[in-house]
Amino acid sequence: MAYKAEYIWIDGTEPTARLRSKTKIMDGKGDLPIWGFDGSSTNQAPGKNSDCVLKPVFNCPDPVRGGADVLVMCEVLLTDMTPHPTNTRAQLRPVAEKFANQAPLFGIEQEYTFFEDGRPHGFPVGGFPAPQGFYYCGVGADEVFGRPVVERHLDLCLQAGLSLSGINAEVMPGQWEFQVGPLSPLEVSDQLWMARWLLYRVAEDFGISATLDPKPVQGDWNGAGAHTNFSTKAMRESYPPIVAACEALGTNVEEHVKHYGADIEMRLTGSHETAPYNEYSYGVSDRGASVRIPWQVEVDQKGYIEDRRPNANMDPYVVTRLITNTVCSALS
Numbered sequence: 001m002a003y004k005a006e007y008i009w010i011d012g013t014e015p016t017a018r019l020r021s022k023t024k025i026m027d028g029k030g031d032l033p034i035w036g037f038d039g040s041s042t043n044q045a046p047g048k049n050s051d052c053v054l055k056p057v058f059n060c061p062d063p064v065r066g067g068a069d070v071l072v073m074c075e076v077l078l079t080d081m082t083p084h085p086t087n088t089r090a091q092l093r094p095v096a097e098k099f100a101n102q103a104p105l106f107g108i109e110q111e112y113t114f115f116e117d118g119r120p121h122g123f124p125v126g127g128f129p130a131p132q133g134f135y136y137c138g139v140g141a142d143e144v145f146g147r148p149v150v151e152r153h154l155d156l157c158l159q160a161g162l163s164l165s166g167i168n169a170e171v172m173p174g175q176w177e178f179q180v181g182p183l184s185p186l187e188v189s190d191q192l193w194m195a196r197w198l199l200y201r202v203a204e205d206f207g208i209s210a211t212l213d214p215k216p217v218q219g220d221w222n223g224a225g226a227h228t229n230f231s232t233k234a235m236r237e238s239y240p241p242i243v244a245a246c247e248a249l250g251t252n253v254e255e256h257v258k259h260y261g262a263d264i265e266m267r268l269t270g271s272h273e274t275a276p277y278n279e280y281s282y283g284v285s286d287r288g289a290s291v292r293i294p295w296q297v298e299v300d301q302k303g304y305i306e307d308r309r310p311n312a313n314m315d316p317y318v319v320t321r322l323i324t325n326t327v328c329s330a331l332s
Contacts (some may be wrong), residue, residue, distance in 0.1 A: 002026065003025075004062070004070075006023050007074055008194070008197050011086070013041075013043050014043070015047075016313045017086065021039075022037065034055050034058075035054040038052075039076075039232060053081065055222065058190040058191075059073065059075060061196070063160045063200070064156065068104065073193060095137055095321045096185040096186050102234065102332075104185060104231070106182060106232070107180070107188070108181055109176050109177055111177045111225050112312060113172065113216040114174040114176070114211075116207070120173060120174040121145045121173070123174065129173050135172060138236070144169050146176065147169075149167075150178075153198060161178065162198075165180070188316065214261055215263065220272075223274070223311075223312075224312035225305070225308065225310060228304070237303040245292050248327050249326055249327065250282070260314050261312070262313060263311070274289040289308070292308055
């Protein structure tokens with residue numbers, strides 16, 4: 001029986017890549033095959049040599065179309081079957097395999113902002129809403145904007161079998177968050193990209209767009225991040241490796257910040273629950289630090305850390321690779 005497979009990939013747009021997708025009709029026989037696309041239309045190839053290859057790496061039920069239809073996350077390859085330069089998943093794979101014995105796990109908190117008619121959803125025409133203070137985890141039509149989209153997105157992600165662990169309204173009107181994980185580096189990255197695609201897709205049905213802009217509104221408004229929670233087996237068993245992980249992240253600050261999302265200096269200012277992008281700090285229960293050790297972790301003397309620096313627009317394949325490599329190398 002024929003079914004629809006939505007092939008999804010990450011394009012070559014700079015400085016922040018975008019998601020693309022197209023539909024392949026399958027006859028129900030055999031595995032999902034490689035496919036192709038016009039890389040000259042996605043910033044991934046010149047017009048004179050435009051063919052690029054889609055290689056399925058992760059799939060799940062398509063909760064939008066339903067039935068036997070599937071969503072297919074793909075890596076982009078060149079026609080010689082080697083990874084395309086924009087294929088950051090291929091760069092993560094050997095690092096994840098190298099340190100698999102340390103059992104690294106990630107939980108990523110994806111913040112995003114709804115826009116409607118060119119302004120954040122919930123902002124009045126030609127003006128601003130009341131200052132921040134009551135919107136975070138708020139309730140009521142004067143504090144929360146976009147909940148129908150958020151609830152629909154959550155339902156679709158769960159129907160797709162994605163490992164979401166929660167949602168909440170964020171500090172600015174029209175700003176929300178969902179959390180993916182805890183999962184291994186490749187799993188959490190695949191699922192975060194898939195959850196992003198579903199967010200964009202479901203927002204279409206409501207006439208609303210979702211953005212990962214790290215500073216969607218200038219001024220005294222919170223930016224949007226992707227706080228990245230991380231642990232290894234050793235960290236989940238005792239406290240000294242947690243301190244060692246925090247210290248390790250402090251030795252590689254410039255490289256991490258450089259690859260934690262475009263325009264990071266607009267968000268990491270030292271205000272609005274951030275540390276300055278060019279400084280590094282860590283502390284217990286400190287949301288103004290670069291890396292936070294949750295208070296319960298200190299009490300339990302085991303657990304995880306939260307790197308608060310990644311932007312909402314970060315590439316999870318890149319961020320999980322950097323954190324895994326930096327911390328696991330130090331703990332080896």
